Amino acid sequence: MDSFEEEKKKIERFVKERDWDQFHSPANLAKSISIESSEFLKCFQWNEKNYGKRVAQEEFADVMIYCFQMGIAMDFDIKKIIAEKMAKNAVK
Amino acid sequence: MDSFEEEKKKIERFVKERDWDQFHSPANLAKSISIESSEFLKCFQWNEKNYGKRVAQEEFADVMIYCFQMGIAMDFDIKKIIAEKMAKNAVK
Amino acid sequence: MDSFEEEKKKIERFVKERDWDQFHSPANLAKSISIESSEFLKCFQWNEKNYGKRVAQEEFADVMIYCFQMGIAMDFDIKKIIAEKMAKNAVK
Amino acid sequence: MDSFEEEKKKIERFVKERDWDQFHSPANLAKSISIESSEFLKCFQWNEKNYGKRVAQEEFADVMIYCFQMGIAMDFDIKKIIAEKMAKNAVK
Numbered sequence: 089m090d091s092f093e094e095e096k097k098k099i100e101r102f103v104k105e106r107d108w109d110q111f112h113s114p115a116n117l118a119k120s121i122s123i124e125s126s127e128f129l130k131c132f133q134w135n136e137k138n139y140g141k142r143v144a145q146e147e148f149a150d151v152m153i154y155c156f157q158m159g160i161a162m163d164f165d166i167k168k169i170i171a172e173k174m175a176k177n178a179v180k
Numbered sequence: 181m182d183s184f185e186e187e188k189k190k191i192e193r194f195v196k197e198r199d200w201d202q203f204h205s206p207a208n209l210a211k212s213i214s215i216e217s218s219e220f221l222k223c224f225q226w227n228e229k230n231y232g233k234r235v236a237q238e239e240f241a242d243v244m245i246y247c248f249q250m251g252i253a254m255d256f257d258i259k260k261i262i263a264e265k266m267a268k269n270a271v272k
Numbered sequence: 273m274d275s276f277e278e279e280k281k282k283i284e285r286f287v288k289e290r291d292w293d294q295f296h297s298p299a300n301l302a303k304s305i306s307i308e309s310s311e312f313l314k315c316f317q318w319n320e321k322n323y324g325k326r327v328a329q330e331e332f333a334d335v336m337i338y339c340f341q342m343g344i345a346m347d348f349d350i351k352k353i354i355a356e357k358m359a360k361n362a363v364k
Numbered sequence: 365m366d367s368f369e370e371e372k373k374k375i376e377r378f379v380k381e382r383d384w385d386q387f388h389s390p391a392n393l394a395k396s397i398s399i400e401s402s403e404f405l406k407c408f409q410w411n412e413k414n415y416g417k418r419v420a421q422e423e424f425a426d427v428m429i430y431c432f433q434m435g436i437a438m439d440f441d442i443k444k445i446i447a448e449k450m451a452k453n454a455v456k
Contacts, residue, residue: 091183091259102266111410114236115228119409121243122217122306126402129210133395134387136207136320141254144206148250149265151213152258155244164237166244167183173241174194203318211317214398218310225303226295228412275367275443286450298420299412302405305427309398320391325438328390332434333449335397336442339428348421350428351367357425358378 092159092166099156117158124150184251184258191248209250216242276343276350283340301342308334368435368442375432393434400426 103109128147131139159166195201220239223231251258287293312331315323343350379385404423407415435442 095259095262099266102270113228114231115224116410118217118221118224119303119405122214122221123402123406123409125210125214125217125243126399129214129395130399132207132210133399134392136205139206144254145256145261146265146268148247148254148256149261151217152247152262153265153269155240155247156262158240162233162236162240164240167187169237169241170187170244170248173238173245174191176238177245178194208318211313211395215310215314215317218307221303222307225307226300279443279446283450286454297412298415299408302401302408306398306401306405309394309401309427313394313398316391316394320389323390328438329440329445330449330452332431332438332440333445335401336431336446337449337453339424339431340446342424346417346420346424348424351371353421353425354371354428354432357422357429358375360422361429362378 090167092156095156096160096166099153100160103157103160112157112161114158114161117154117161121151121154121158124154182259184248187248188252188258191245192252195249195252204249204253206250206253209246209253213243213246213250216246274351276340279340280344280350283337284344287341287344296341296345298342298345301338301345305335305338305342308338366443368432371432372436372442375429376436379433379436388433388437390434390437393430393437397427397430397434400430 100109103112124147128144128151131144131147156166158164192201195204216239220236220243223236223239248258250256284293287296308331312328312335315328315331340350342348376385379388400423404420404427407420407423432442434440
């Protein structure tokens with residue numbers, strides 16, 4: 089099992105323990121990824137150079153966590169779909 | 181080396197070959213993650229239930245690819261920062 | 273009638289003629305504003321200084337048009353709610 | 365002077381009194397519109413039907429306020445560019 093699948097398992101457990109999976113439709117998670125990535129962007133809102141590395145790291149982690157939750161909800165093999173998209177982007 | 185580090189290496193090579201790394205400041209990548217996550221959200225814009233799984237998969241992959249580029253630009257140990265944020269979220 | 277109300281009327285007519293109002297729930301329009309504002313942000317994705325003024329203008333107009341559609345869907349008196357929020361922001 | 369121009373004047377005064385205009389480059393404001401529209405989207409993150417009308421109204425007002433600040437920064441005649449974009453959208 090690669091790290092992505094491990095990560096999905098770990099996060100899935102976390103979410104199920106809290107009964108949050110009932111809210112985790114793909115549409116809700118897509119909104120959530122978008123919302124979290126905006127909170128991350130906030131670190132660079134007024135100044136692109138001086139940002140709090142600690143806060144940035146935490147906001148980024150939240151984006152990643154929602155991405156893995158999406159991987160769970162849509163049953164994505166994350167490693168594989170990245171490889172496929174990279175191959176497609178390479179052609180462009 | 182875990183899959184996260186492997187993925188970062190693979191994407192880093194891809195980006196360097198195209199000389200794109202000059203544009204990949206954390207601020208620009210934060211904008212990019214936000215922009216791509218909105219393109220992903222577009223799959224669910226007017227209808228939350230019926231969405232093209234193929235398009236969704238590709239848009240999601242683009243979000244992930246930019247996330248890894250951010251991991252490279254900010255030198256994040258992605259596995260570690262997710263674990264730390266999960267631990268913090270668990271306390272809440 | 274102030275320009276905001278006039279604008280809402282004009283856009284409402286446009287939307288109704290196309291039978292789009294059935295899709296215009298507040299939630300769908302909130303997604304749409306977010307999506308369009310990301311397309312606008314795209315003008316500044318890799319370079320904050322050199323952007324196409326024409327494209328920027330059109331993307332910005334799309335954000336505004338969705339905002340007015342939201343004003344219609346939620347029956348907002350836009351002039352009034354801006355004034356109220358400004359007063360609140362002034363205190364901070 | 366139409367309400368759009370009036371609104372711009374009012375917000376411009378507010379911003380200048382606080383010396384915030386130094387930060388209000390088009391790029392920073394584009395990020396800000398995107399960030400605020402995500403905060404607005406948050407009202408509909410987990411439930412599309414039951415949302416706090418009061419909070420939604422305030423978040424929406426913040427989006428509009430940044431839009432007017434963009435109108436100031438890019439010297440847009442908002443009424444005019446909406447009309448032009450509507451005419452273009454009508455053709456599609």
